[in-house]
Amino acid sequence: MARPGGGFSTWVYALLLRCYPKPFRERHGEEMTHVFAEGAAAARESGPIRWLWYLSGALWDPVRNGLAERIEDAKKDRSAGDAIMRSVRGPNERRGGRMESWIGDAKYALRTLLRNPGFTVVAVVTIGLGIGANTAIFSVVKTVLLDPLPYDDPDELVMLWGEMRNRGVTHFPSSPPDLRDYREQADLLQDLEGVFSFQIALTGDGDPVQVNAGSVTPGFLAMLGVEPILGRGFVEEDGTPNDPNFLPGQPGALPGMVLLSHALWQQRYGSDPSVVGRTVELGGGPGEILGVMPRGFELLLPAAAALHDPIDLWIAARIDFDNSPRNNVFLRPVGRLRDGATSGQLQAQVDRISTDLAALDQVKSTAGYAMRVEELKSDLTSDVRAVLVALFGAVVFVLLIACANVSNLLLVRASGRDRELAVRAAMGGSRGRLIRQMLIESGVLALAGAVLGVLLAAGGIRVLLALQPGDLPRIEGVGIDLPVLAFTLLAAAVAALVFGTIPALQASSFELADALKERGQARGGRGSKLLRNGVIIGEVALSLVLLIGAGLMVRSFVELNRVEPGYEPAGLLTFNAxxxxxxxxxxxxxxxxxxxxxxxxxxxxxxxxxxxxxxxxxxxxxxxxxxxxxxxxxxxxxxxxxxxxxxxxxxxxxxxxxxxxxxxxxxxxxxxxxxxxxxxxxxxxxxxxxxxxxxxxxxxxxxxxxxxxxxxxxxxxxxxxxxxxxxxxxxxxxxxxxxxxxxxxxxxxxxxxxxxxxxxxxxxxxxxxxxxxLADVRLMESYVDQSMGPTRFALTLIGAFGLLALTLASIGLYGVLSYVVRQRTSEIGVRMAFGAARSGILKLIVGHGLLLSGAGIALGLLIALPLTSVMDTLLVGVQPTDSLTFLGISVIFVLVAALACYVPARRATLVDPVAALREE
Amino acid sequence: MTAPSDPSELLPLTPVAFEILLSLTEENRHGYAIMRAVEERAAGRGRLHAGSLYRALARLLDSGLIEERDPPLEETDERRRYYRLTRLGRRVAVAEARRLESQVGAARDLGLLGET
Structure with a gap:
């Protein structure tokens, strides 16, 4: 889905244009979006009130006019269609078919839901929150973990990391001769290239600036499959060696061959194509500009490669592979596997070469030298996989809890609908048909929830980006696209089945005669009670798990704030000169x-x-x-x-x-x-x-x-x-x-x-x-803040989801107990008539609620104990099974549950025994 | 769609359609400019949103009262489409104005608008 310029409101408007029939949209949609954006811009200039006023009208407009246009189209179609039908079938034949009855059911479902707006709004919002959270997090998971890297055949790319096992070193760079040996001897590799980076002054054509230079062996960029958009790429001769004792930043006699990043080309050279061939001054030595890299090209390597980010220009490294010392290590080797070769096979081959290399060198042989092969993509995301898995787990829990709530709402509502369903059944509606009707209602609810969810997710993604989870690679590219929408629909369908199935089966399995006889008195059958209780216990358990996760993150964040880093960040300015x-x-x-x-x-x-x-x-x-x-x-x-x-x-x-x-x-x-x-x-x-x-x-x-x-x-x-x-x-x-x-x-x-x-x-x-x-002017505090980013990111999200879960679970508990109180009104009346004290009644109902939440908490603790270990790498200074957190969260949960029970319980004590008995 | 030759067949126009024809009588305009012109004439009494505008535009285009034309040379925003009144459109606008005028005249004669 292309995103027209003009921000979020324009995006929503473009989405709402879908209310119009397709031909109309194709003819005028783009222009209308443009007109909307111009109007919005003008309204925005005349103040926030004006702007909101404009938005409220302009966003309602496509819904109203779009549907009106559709109705008009349908009228035209029908008159045309009727004419055709009459000619084929004759005027009296009844139309109808499978499709039609589905549509009929959907229409009926819509009418039923609209008749009961309170229920519908609560259900749609609940599902919308759950689906919105899932959509937002899935869009992140998709961009960061699932999308292929933007290089040719990215699955063939591998990183080679040096290890010194006796010294606990896991991400050691390589020396040029080592790289050459692996390149020559590992025939499972098509290519093996190296990269490192440094900062250098760019002078001689305007203000001096410090730039991040990515120094690569000449074949590096071609191996990724990236070509310059201007000029030429590096060739072997661009890397002809200068000096055997290469030191980063040292100018040599030969000019550095340079490819500009698109951003530097735009900013410093005003996108001037004639820069190709120009000579500049790099760190005091000559540099020759060969070309310009494509917009948005970035080298995505794991943080352990310690490359500067972003790279402003690329230099062909002039390295003497034959005469460089083996202890001058600075290259990060990146390779491409041959067709069909696996990283496992390569590892075996690399191990043999490493053993030979270690035999030649005392340092290598005593330090436990080895070379580890990692697939680039999984290596790139290995640090962030834990947080994303934890977040994804969290939102799945939130959706399940939301489903549990809606399921309970439906169960309660179904018991009030016995008569309607019974009448339908009596008039010949089969059981299957009733189940279908109920499921279609769930589907309509879920679909509405999905629409709301996508809107919430679009806003949520902006919040998420504002949290600056700096270590998530490619996070800037997160957005709602077709695969994400497909996921949303899938989530909605699953949610509809999860929350709709039990109530549907329940509603269709009653005794027809009983239902017709009873005077609207809800059934309190053993089965349905068990179901409701089971749902609520599950819900409490899931939200407890989430909240424990949130509690662990809070503790981590507190620990992180208490860390004494060994310096005083406040009042400390850093820069590079x-x-x-x-x-x-x-x-x-x-x-x-x-x-x-x-x-x-x-x-x-x-x-x-x-x-x-x-x-x-x-x-x-x-x-x-x-x-x-x-x-x-x-x-x-x-x-x-x-x-x-x-x-x-x-x-x-x-x-x-x-x-x-x-x-x-x-x-x-x-x-x-x-x-x-x-x-x-x-x-x-x-x-x-x-x-x-x-x-x-x-x-x-x-x-x-x-x-x-x-x-x-x-x-x-x-x-x-x-x-x-x-x-x-x-x-x-x-x-x-x-x-x-x-x-x-x-x-x-x-x-x-x-x-x-x-x-x-x-x-x-x-x-x-x-x-x-003067470069990289930054407060030390901002480095500290940045270093807290991942923890803060995980804390904010898991915390938000935990609170959402707690709220939903309390609402669920409240709803079920209210229902129980209503159902047991007569029983309470009898008890009170026999002299039960109001405090006793209070105890009875609160006790019922606490029993449910107690069971939920116990179950939740059992689930949480093994599950929190996925968060291990996110935690700072606290164990995944921290007993203080487990206990504290359980206590909080009991208190909240008690509160959620108290309100309905209090209502129970206000029952007038006489009225209650008369009703019986 | 073939256009009828007798303008009166297309009367009465909806208020929005008539306003669009009026605004294009002055000069050729793009969608947003039409919207602005109509709103200016309404002097704050109402807002015309894109939906109402383009549904009316679509009808007018279909019945040949207006047509698209190339944007003027000084236009830099290529997303803007310009519209102009056709000869038929002008005749219909005149006919509609006459029709309204005669109605207003009748109202005035009956004293609905007070003494003038």
Whole structure:
């Protein structure tokens, strides 16, 4: 379904146009939509009241006029049709057939439902909420999990992840020679290409900007089946190597061959086709623009690949596959399977190659090296599958609960309709016909619920996107399309069967004579009572399960808010300002730039401390290497893996990270490039448990190919860097001169509103070097907030569905008890006549309700215990079987149930015994 | 659909149809402009929504009182379709105006509209 421009109201209008007959719609529909949108835009300008007034009229208009047009068409058709029929059959023959009687039943159902608007509205809204929730979540599941990736034969694409099993490393990149070996030896692969990304300054044609560059082996984009829309794609020669010691961001003698992303082409070059062939300056070196990639093209790799997002331009990596060292790992290998090959077969082949590679290399053989093959699509969605499965389960529960409510409504209503049904039966309506009639009524209800549900879902999807579930790949593409509508219809059909079958069978199975004899007194047969009670117990059980899920998410969110990340996010500004290698060729040059900028920043009023550090926590960059005690020289298995961070003096103070022992870096450390490091408490604890770490030496490998000795000068608290939800890897902090001074992220501690300082920071940077772009300006708080996104997303949705379920279940409980009270009025009257106290009656009814909910809660706990384990990966600091949550939610449920029972029970105590008995 | 040659066969027009013919007497217009013109003449006394407008437009097109024409050169929005009055349409509009005029005249003669 194409979505005409102009927003949600226009979309609804286009949907409502379906009221018109098709030929009319085809002739004028598009134009009418346009006229509607123009009118809406004009009305919107004259204020919200005017706009709403316009919408209310304009959205009703297609319903009214559309149906009028249909009626007019039908009149025309009938006069034409009658003429034909008469000529064929003669005037007196009665028309009729299977189809006609179905339509007749549907019309009858519609009339019956419209006669009882209260019931109909409640039922349609209940079903609509259930179907709406299902439609919205299914549209997400479909886009994120089910739709094929937008590449050629996407099922053939695989990721290859390095593992170092002895060090707990699961997503290690590969070195160029390793990639080459797999490419040459794994003949189950058609292609094996590599990608990595970095940030680089684009200068020389306008303001300097920092861009995210995706560096790929020349065949990478062609392997995906993506062609540039302008210019040419990469060829083998574009990757002719430059320099054997390739460092990201370093300019070489040969120009970088560049393909622009569509967005960068539009924004920076105004969609000018003549950019093809132009030379630009990239990080101070030359770059040649070869072409432009298609609009919307993005590289969808799992977050563990740590690629920058979005990629602004693509560069053909100039890699010397034969002479690159095997410990220079930076490539993410992506491959394409040969026709008919499976990832399992490839894994076996890759395992053999990995064993051979490990035999050549001491690090690989001792670290437990292996290469893991993953299918790209399942790998891409593996992190989010749990939340989507949990949400989908939640909405299925909501729909079932909604069905239970409507089913009970129908059961209650059916008992009031005995006489009508009996009359129909007496007049020759067969049992089958009655069942059909009831089911058609359910179908009409479900269909109306589906229409409402689609509207709710369309609005719900917007809310969902506003929650920014950042880690759901392709979430921007979520919408209501044909497959989603088909799912909605299916859900409606299933719902109709679920809530319609029991009442239909029930209603058709009574004793005709009894029903006709009874004076409207509802039957309270054992069977129907059991059914109603069973339905309500099931409903309570399901909503308890949902609410326990919601409770677990609440606890997780509370835990997450209590996490001490190892830095103070409030008042902390971060940005990127990296000295380009061309203008600052040596490590000392680059460090001097950083010292200069830090001094300038610290003179600004409001700035307390400024320090460069790379990578910053939660910013998405990861960099790690090994570390170990002296023993590791002879026994490399003693090496562990740690995050490496490269920092300048002032970094810890700016971050607000506490120093636990010793000291942090000073300018003196930076001046003589001493081999001193700061470690976090996890490293200190693992190397020297229970002792002071200060002054001790240990092994790392950061600047030379061989292990090197460094000395600990300080211990700091651990920073949570990968996500807020878990501790993550231990960290070693090097000072910038020691490691070569690359990276250029900054942490600035401020005493004022951090964002108010941005213009002054920009001015100071420009005064130092106008060619260095200020990029990625963000509050540390926003990284923290982003890291909470998935938990908040799951919490909001599961919480909303849980509350909806609780509400529906309470309404259901209330409805059933009201019915019970009405049915037992005479019994209550008798009891009261014999002297039962009102409090006794209250107890009787509330007790009945609590018995039902108690059974439901017990059943719910039994279901929840095994089921909440699907949420395991969503939870932070709380077990899926957390007893506090289970108990707390059960108590809440009992209280709500008691309330839902109290109102009808109170009504029971007001029964006038005399009146009740007289009625009998 | 073949158009009858005698305009009186098509009378009386619905009020909306007559308003559309009036608005197209002034100049050729697209749908939204017709809507605006009709609403302006009604001076806030009523709103014409797309449904009523296009049902009337469809009848007028079918009976040949108006026809579609190419948009003017300065029109940039290609979704807009322009309509103009046919000769028959003009004759029908005149006939309808006369019919109404004679009715209003009769009402005035009977003193329904007060002294003028």
């Amino acid at each position: 990296a000295p380009p290698f061309a203008a600052y060729p040596t490590a000392q040059d680059r460090v001097n730039f950083k010292i200069g900028l830090a001094q300038r920043l610290e003179t600004l009023p409001g700035v307390e401390r400024a320090g460069a550090g790379f990578p910053l926590p939660l910013a998405g960059d990861l960099f790690n290497g090994r570390y170990g005690p002296e023993e590791a020289l002879t026994n490399p298995e003693a090496f562990g893996q740690a995050a490496y961070r490269f920092i300048m003096p002032g970094y810890f103070e700016a971050m607000g990270t506490r120093v636990l022992a010793g000291r942090t870096f000073t300018l003196a450390d930076v001046a003589d490039s001493a081999a001193v490091v700061v470690v976090d408490e996890l490293v200190a604890e693992s190397l020297w448990p229970g002792e002071s770490a200060i002054g001790n030496r240990f092994l790392v490998r950061v600047v030379s190919p061989e292990p090197e000795w460094v000395e600990v000068i300080g211990v700091v608290e651990h920073q949570r860097a990968e996500t807020l939800a878990s501790d993550g890897m231990e960290a070693v902090y090097f000072h910038d001169v020691y490691t070569g001074g690359f990276g250029g992220s900054w942490a600035v501690r401020t005493g004022v509103d951090p964002l108010s300082l941005v213009p002054q920071i920009r001015a100071e940077l420009a005064a130092l070097d106008a060619n260095v772009p």
